[in-house]
Amino acid sequence: MEFPSxxxxxxxxxxxxxxxxxxxxxxxxxxxxxxxxxPQLQELAAxxxxxxxxxxxxxxxxxxxxxxxxxxxxxxxxxxTILCVVEDLRDVMAIENTNxxxxxxxxxxxxxxxxxxxxxxxxxxxxxxxRIENGKVKELIxxxxxxxxxxxxxxxxxxxxxEFPVVISTxxxxxxxxxxxxxxxxxxxxxSLADRIPFKI
Amino acid sequence: MEFPSxxxxxxxxxxxxxxxxxxxxxxxxxxxxxxxxxPQLQELAAxxxxxxxxxxxxxxxxxxxxxxxxxxxxxxxxxxTILCVVEDLRDVMAIENTNxxxxxxxxxxxxxxxxxxxxxxxxxxxxxxxRIENGKVKELIxxxxxxxxxxxxxxxxxxxxxEFPVVISTxxxxxxxxxxxxxxxxxxxxxSLADRIPFKI
Numbered sequence: 105m106e107f108p109s110x111x112x113x114x115x116x117x118x119x120x121x122x123x124x125x126x127x128x129x130x131x132x133x134x135x136x137x138x139x140x141x142x143p144q145l146q147e148l149a150a151x152x153x154x155x156x157x158x159x160x161x162x163x164x165x166x167x168x169x170x171x172x173x174x175x176x177x178x179x180x181x182x183x184x185t186i187l188c189v190v191e192d193l194r195d196v197m198a199i200e201n202t203n204x205x206x207x208x209x210x211x212x213x214x215x216x217x218x219x220x221x222x223x224x225x226x227x228x229x230x231x232x233x234x235r236i237e238n239g240k241v242k243e244l245i246x247x248x249x250x251x252x253x254x255x256x257x258x259x260x261x262x263x264x265x266x267e268f269p270v271v272i273s274t275x276x277x278x279x280x281x282x283x284x285x286x287x288x289x290x291x292x293x294x295x296s297l298a299d300r301i302p303f304k305i
Numbered sequence: 306m307e308f309p310s311x312x313x314x315x316x317x318x319x320x321x322x323x324x325x326x327x328x329x330x331x332x333x334x335x336x337x338x339x340x341x342x343x344p345q346l347q348e349l350a351a352x353x354x355x356x357x358x359x360x361x362x363x364x365x366x367x368x369x370x371x372x373x374x375x376x377x378x379x380x381x382x383x384x385x386t387i388l389c390v391v392e393d394l395r396d397v398m399a400i401e402n403t404n405x406x407x408x409x410x411x412x413x414x415x416x417x418x419x420x421x422x423x424x425x426x427x428x429x430x431x432x433x434x435x436r437i438e439n440g441k442v443k444e445l446i447x448x449x450x451x452x453x454x455x456x457x458x459x460x461x462x463x464x465x466x467x468e469f470p471v472v473i474s475t476x477x478x479x480x481x482x483x484x485x486x487x488x489x490x491x492x493x494x495x496x497s498l499a500d501r502i503p504f505k506i
Contacts, residue, residue, distance in 0.1 A: 125334075149350035153346060156339075
């Protein structure tokens with residue numbers, strides 16, 4: 105693309121670095137920004153910079169936090185014997201939304217993915233082992249996407265914590281509530297038959 | 306969505322204001338930014354702010370420019386008797402890419418759209434009339450999308466310039482080169498029959 109302005113081109117190149125944003129989309133975003141007031145652009149720029157200057161990772165669970173310890177870890181009412189192991193912040197938010205979980209979290213910050221060059225050392229695995237070594241944790245729940253990377257990560261962590269007296273579980277995989285059986289994929293349907301659970305009313 | 310951090314929430318809200326970006330996408334963008342180095346965020350923020358502080362609109366054609374007069378208007382080799390009237394910068398870039406046009410442009414900065422509250426006064430129509438009044442312009446080419454808003458805009462401008470001795474044309478509408486006739490919509494196909502042109506080899 106030939107831009108009539110270097111300033112415009114720079115901005116488009118910067119926005120095109122965002123995930124899922126190509127040059128065309130970046131140009132659309134930038135043209136939109138051009139129509140905004142200056143204070144609005146300043147707010148956007150400032151909130152971008154604050155991400156590095158103000159955000160912290162909770163030093164207990166490694167979730168994103170405004171403080172050294174996040175609200176969940178600081179909440180004495182939450183069960184510290186159960187740790188829910190998740191990939192990132194979005195999973196914490198999704199699980200918190202269900203109101204089904206009153207334990208604490210451990211945010212790995214990613215999944216093991218050899219193809220992307222991400223190994224266990226790039227994730228918060230050692231800090232998880234340390235939390236378990238401290239002795240308070242009795243149960244570990246893997247709430248990790250049932251993908252190749254997710255399963256690899258769960259498998260690796262389960263091997264590492266085998267020596268400790270913790271119960272390991274994983275979230276149930278099966279047919280989504282409200283969905284039609286005939287449209288379920290065969291792997292999920294097969295697994296949900298094999299992993300059938302007692303019928304409750 | 307319940308965010309564990311105010312700083313994060315602010316950033317997500319800012320990015321969610323971009324066109325086509327919802328809260329979920331904004332969160333994905335922000336989590337990506339979090340993983341970047343500080344200089345990279347500073348570049349992004351700076352290029353955003355430069356959009357207001359450094360970018361100008363060419364005072365001849367109202368295209369985006371780094372200078373008071375854009376490169377195209379400053380180019381003496383380009384025919385100043387032909388003006389191509391377009392909606393925005395992207396159309397200028399698209400037409401420049403074709404290498405088929407050696408005239409100058411007039412960038413309206415939008416289209417007449419009563420539903421969005423955009424009237425002719427919000428666009429660079431008066432400045433177009435003025436350029437025509439100056440007497441150098443002999444031909445006006447509407448290179449405007451054949452949509453409801455585009456047609457309204459072309460119609461309005463054509464009425465306004467009727468009194469001046471300028472030839473008005475519009476880009477050809479018809480079947481795209483390389484596309485299959487059977488998949489063309491009826492309106493386009495119908496118009497392309499009615500507007501048939503002499504066969505050339």
